Amino acid sequence: MNKVFPGVDEAVADIPDGSSIAIGGFxxxxxxxxxxxxxxxxxxxxxxxxxQQMGPGSEDINQLVLNKQIRKAIxxxxxxxxxxxxxxxxxxxxxxxGEIEVEVYPMGTFIEKLRAGGSGIAAFxxxxxxxxxxxxxxxxxxxxxxxxxMETALKCxxxxxxxxxxxxxxxxxxxKTARNYNPEMAKAAKVTIAAVENLLKPGELNPDMxxxxxxxxxxxxxxxxxxxxxxx
Amino acid sequence: MNKVFPGVDEAVADIPDGSSIAIGGFxxxxxxxxxxxxxxxxxxxxxxxxxQQMGPGSEDINQLVLNKQIRKAIxxxxxxxxxxxxxxxxxxxxxxxGEIEVEVYPMGTFIEKLRAGGSGIAAFxxxxxxxxxxxxxxxxxxxxxxxxxMETALKCxxxxxxxxxxxxxxxxxxxKTARNYNPEMAKAAKVTIAAVENLLKPGELNPDMxxxxxxxxxxxxxxxxxxxxxxx
Amino acid sequence: xVRKFEGLPRELIALRVARELEDGTYVNLGIGIPTLVSNxxxxxxxxxxxxxxxxxxxxxxxxxxxxxxLINAGCQPVTELPGxxxxxxxxxxxxxxxxxxxxxxxxxLQVSEKGDMAGWFNPxxxxxxGVGNIxxxxxxxxxxxxxxxxxxxLTDKGDPKxxxxxxxxxxxxxxxxxxxxxxxxxxxxxxxxxxxxxxxGVSAEDVQSVTYAKLIISPNLIEIGL
Amino acid sequence: xVRKFEGLPRELIALRVARELEDGTYVNLGIGIPTLVSNxxxxxxxxxxxxxxxxxxxxxxxxxxxxxxLINAGCQPVTELPGxxxxxxxxxxxxxxxxxxxxxxxxxLQVSEKGDMAGWFNPxxxxxxGVGNIxxxxxxxxxxxxxxxxxxxLTDKGDPKxxxxxxxxxxxxxxxxxxxxxxxxxxxxxxxxxxxxxxxGVSAEDVQSVTYAKLIISPNLIEIGL
Numbered sequence: 066m067n068k069v070f071p072g073v074d075e076a077v078a079d080i081p082d083g084s085s086i087a088i089g090g091f092x093x094x095x096x097x098x099x100x101x102x103x104x105x106x107x108x109x110x111x112x113x114x115x116x117q118q119m120g121p122g123s124e125d126i127n128q129l130v131l132n133k134q135i136r137k138a139i140x141x142x143x144x145x146x147x148x149x150x151x152x153x154x155x156x157x158x159x160x161x162x163g164e165i166e167v168e169v170y171p172m173g174t175f176i177e178k179l180r181a182g183g184s185g186i187a188a189f190x191x192x193x194x195x196x197x198x199x200x201x202x203x204x205x206x207x208x209x210x211x212x213x214x215m216e217t218a219l220k221c222x223x224x225x226x227x228x229x230x231x232x233x234x235x236x237x238x239x240x241k242t243a244r245n246y247n248p249e250m251a252k253a254a255k256v257t258i259a260a261v262e263n264l265l266k267p268g269e270l271n272p273d274m275x276x277x278x279x280x281x282x283x284x285x286x287x288x289x290x291x292x293x294x295x296x297x
Numbered sequence: 298m299n300k301v302f303p304g305v306d307e308a309v310a311d312i313p314d315g316s317s318i319a320i321g322g323f324x325x326x327x328x329x330x331x332x333x334x335x336x337x338x339x340x341x342x343x344x345x346x347x348x349q350q351m352g353p354g355s356e357d358i359n360q361l362v363l364n365k366q367i368r369k370a371i372x373x374x375x376x377x378x379x380x381x382x383x384x385x386x387x388x389x390x391x392x393x394x395g396e397i398e399v400e401v402y403p404m405g406t407f408i409e410k411l412r413a414g415g416s417g418i419a420a421f422x423x424x425x426x427x428x429x430x431x432x433x434x435x436x437x438x439x440x441x442x443x444x445x446x447m448e449t450a451l452k453c454x455x456x457x458x459x460x461x462x463x464x465x466x467x468x469x470x471x472x473k474t475a476r477n478y479n480p481e482m483a484k485a486a487k488v489t490i491a492a493v494e495n496l497l498k499p500g501e502l503n504p505d506m507x508x509x510x511x512x513x514x515x516x517x518x519x520x521x522x523x524x525x526x527x528x529x
Numbered sequence: 530x531v532r533k534f535e536g537l538p539r540e541l542i543a544l545r546v547a548r549e550l551e552d553g554t555y556v557n558l559g560i561g562i563p564t565l566v567s568n569x570x571x572x573x574x575x576x577x578x579x580x581x582x583x584x585x586x587x588x589x590x591x592x593x594x595x596x597x598x599l600i601n602a603g604c605q606p607v608t609e610l611p612g613x614x615x616x617x618x619x620x621x622x623x624x625x626x627x628x629x630x631x632x633x634x635x636x637x638l639q640v641s642e643k644g645d646m647a648g649w650f651n652p653x654x655x656x657x658x659g660v661g662n663i664x665x666x667x668x669x670x671x672x673x674x675x676x677x678x679x680x681x682x683l684t685d686k687g688d689p690k691x692x693x694x695x696x697x698x699x700x701x702x703x704x705x706x707x708x709x710x711x712x713x714x715x716x717x718x719x720x721x722x723x724x725x726x727x728x729x730g731v732s733a734e735d736v737q738s739v740t741y742a743k744l745i746i747s748p749n750l751i752e753i754g755l
Numbered sequence: 756x757v758r759k760f761e762g763l764p765r766e767l768i769a770l771r772v773a774r775e776l777e778d779g780t781y782v783n784l785g786i787g788i789p790t791l792v793s794n795x796x797x798x799x800x801x802x803x804x805x806x807x808x809x810x811x812x813x814x815x816x817x818x819x820x821x822x823x824x825l826i827n828a829g830c831q832p833v834t835e836l837p838g839x840x841x842x843x844x845x846x847x848x849x850x851x852x853x854x855x856x857x858x859x860x861x862x863x864l865q866v867s868e869k870g871d872m873a874g875w876f877n878p879x880x881x882x883x884x885g886v887g888n889i890x891x892x893x894x895x896x897x898x899x900x901x902x903x904x905x906x907x908x909l910t911d912k913g914d915p916k917x918x919x920x921x922x923x924x925x926x927x928x929x930x931x932x933x934x935x936x937x938x939x940x941x942x943x944x945x946x947x948x949x950x951x952x953x954x955x956g957v958s959a960e961d962v963q964s965v966t967y968a969k970l971i972i973s974p975n976l977i978e979i980g981l
């Protein structure tokens with residue numbers, strides 16, 4: 066199975082308007098920047114993005130906002146931490162103007178929802194968010210004397226993920242903390258597109274060190290290592 | 298943090314009567330045999346074992362049965378496949394005699410229950426087992442037109458796990474299909490005891506290839522590689 | 530019931546299953562006849578998943594190639610193909626239940642005309658309380674995009690396995706899409722069981738005579754091609 | 756409210772927190788003053804967890820040591836110590852929510868006398884509908900065995916952060932065990948807030964004067980030891 070696409074533009078070419086897209090990466094770390102840039106060039110509109118944040122480390126996501134490609138964002142840490150920086154952010158402005166809808170979950174609930182979506186689990190009970198605004202509209206239930214919220218699975222049409230190494234069959238190995246959300250996002254999507262720094266032949270990856278099995282990945286594209294200095 | 302114990306007998310010495318113990322391994326593969334043998338010598342009684350099977354590849358578990366150490370088994374494939382072999386198995390005899398209680402779950406539910414237990418999730422909804430005897434006594438619920446069963450988390454007092462490599466801080470790397478149930482069992486237990494073939498110093502494991510982070514492991518003991526030929 | 534005709538040997542049931550599998554798919558093979566399918570797909574672009582936690586399982590290992598840390602779900606020593614990867618059983622079943630397996634080829638004790646399958650529990654073993662060897666069968670049955678049953682048409686005692694209603698405890702309801710036996714290829718349709726292919730020298734009437742459910746004979750009925 | 760006395764600098768709040776941590780524990784440090792705690796535990800047998808997916812985080816990286824694939828939850832470049840390991844965020848939060856973190860040291864905007872904390876959402880940002888930056892804060896607050904709040908006693912505007920009831924949206928209810936500020940060390944007990952230590956030159960009355968909740972003065976009240 067050769068899943069290699071010639072370039073990022075070809076890999077995202079068929080994404081239709083209205084798609085939901087999960088995007089891996091924790092701030093700048095392990096973010097599939099070249100795929101986000103290709104999506105900005107491609108121009109699909111009315112998108113739902115599922116990603117940690119829409120502010121810091123997201124210049125390229127900001128471009129999608131400026132292009133008016135985004136309808137909704139599902140996040141756990143969407144905004145800049147600083148109100149000052151936030152007030153300059155295109156995303157925050159769009160949210161305040163009511164142009165983009167935002168849904169926020171605690172980090173663990175956010176990623177557990179995606180994992181549930183990818184693994185056939187319809188819903189789960191988590192203690193996180195009980196007694197807070199997060200429980201609004203959700204079913205509460207007591208197990209062994211403790212309150213839990215029912216949260217439901219989240220699936221999406223596409224996932225953009227990033228990996229240090231990948232083979233042509235879609236097996237991916239991440240590096241250090243660049244792994245973060247990428248594995249579970251790959252599982253939650255109908256079509257996962259992987260941007261890989263080092264494209265290898267089958268058999269060249271250590272099979273005990275594959276973090277994202279190829280079965281979850283439909284397209285692989287080689288990219289140059291993005292250059293950035295981690296910072297908020 | 299030095300979690301190394303001098304030997305398997307020391308590592309299991311304090312296990313009290315009535316404990317619940319999850320035991321990794323898929324038939325013979327990745328089974329922490331030396332820890333099971335030490336448990337037989339140690340003699341704790343009235344135990345609940347949580348493991349894939351109590352029959353094939355389980356000569357050492359059979360010894361626990363013969364010692365009358367087991368009260369209950371929670372499994373997904375407890376018996377020999379062949380009725381003839383089964384009829385000779387001490388475990389099957391004990392079950393038929395009503396001496397050991399058995400609880401059986403589908404494989405995915407079995408391991409998901411342990412993972413839920415280890416990750417603070419109280420319960421989850423799975424489609425597996427709907428319309429079968431597995432749904433007996435369980436809550437059913439429809440999500441998006443499909444029926445699901447509610448299954449609850451499972452925790453235990455101890456886990457015995459096996460790893461090819463481990464460091465003194467409890468980080469473990471498994472080899473090939475010997476990984477199987479070991480990671481989630483390590484998470485579900487209050488005290489996880491790891492039998493490792495190769496005991497390394499901190500920093501000697503590849504940190505991107507740790508399958509069981511040390512935080513889940515309380516005791517590490519070096520063992521000789523068990524020798525067996527895979528077969529049912 | 531006395532059967533007056535010969536069916537295909539197990540190896541050829543497996544070959545017929547292999548012909549049904551498409552290139553570019555992920556497939557899980559159960560224990561028994563399904564395992565034999567692996568002999569017929571060498572070199573094809575089909576990736577086998579093993580529920581113990583592996584993708585791209587290769588042929589059975591023999592002699593010096595046996596590695597005790599590398600087995601399939603049937604506890605047979607196997608090999609790995611280039612592009613293989615390993616993961617936990619938790620990940621493996623998540624993958625299965627999550628719908629990533631294109632085809633699961635499973636054995637069964639009974640299959641009903643509605644596509645129910647009963648494969649995990651033989652009441653003759655005499656356990657009560659629903660304890661028995663479930664393993665990964667129920668997860669595969671509900672999770673795989675397509676379930677193919679590969680089995681002998683009759684039990685060793687000569688009892689039909691294809692029935693109107695399963696009398697054995699179910700593995701899953703309404704999941705079977707295709708039944709491949711030594712005698713026939715039968716598709717489970719909303720209208721009932723559609724007999725599409727028969728073994729050489731076996732007639733549609735022969736197949737019906739050893740099948741408890743009513744068969745709809747396909748207007749395009751053919752001999753099983755191998 | 757005008758404060759007439761000086762408290763500890765942020766670095767010394769962090770030092771006091773570091774003294775509270777026991778050897779042989781797994782600790783998660785939040786953003787802000789909690790992050791500074793890492794400067795005081797070098798060489799100690801304490802393992803830091805970062806919710807991005809790492810155990811045994813080392814000191815901040817500088818210059819050529821900066822690796823863009825190695826950051827903490829605050830997006831700062833960090834280093835790894837021997838025995839470090841990496842995992843997914845899913846695994847990381849499972850670990851947090853599952854109760855494996857001995858101590859979470861977090862900042863907060865408000866803490867109540869019942870141990871409620873409100874740290875994720877400042878209504879002054881002016882969003883509605885409950886959207887804001889939750890991140891891992893709620894999982895840490897409910898999951899860690901012990902939650903220590905490390906913060907300044909007052910806001911930049913001089914408002915007390917320790918209150919009878921939180922008026923800001925909660926992070927979690929009844930989870931805080933210990934509050935460490937520039938002015939005091941306060942334990943959350945079933946009877947109320949127990950003032951145990953005060954900063955040098957600060958009296959119990961001083962602390963109460965900038966605290967909205969009623970403090971119980973410990974009979975063993977001491978000066979914060981550093």
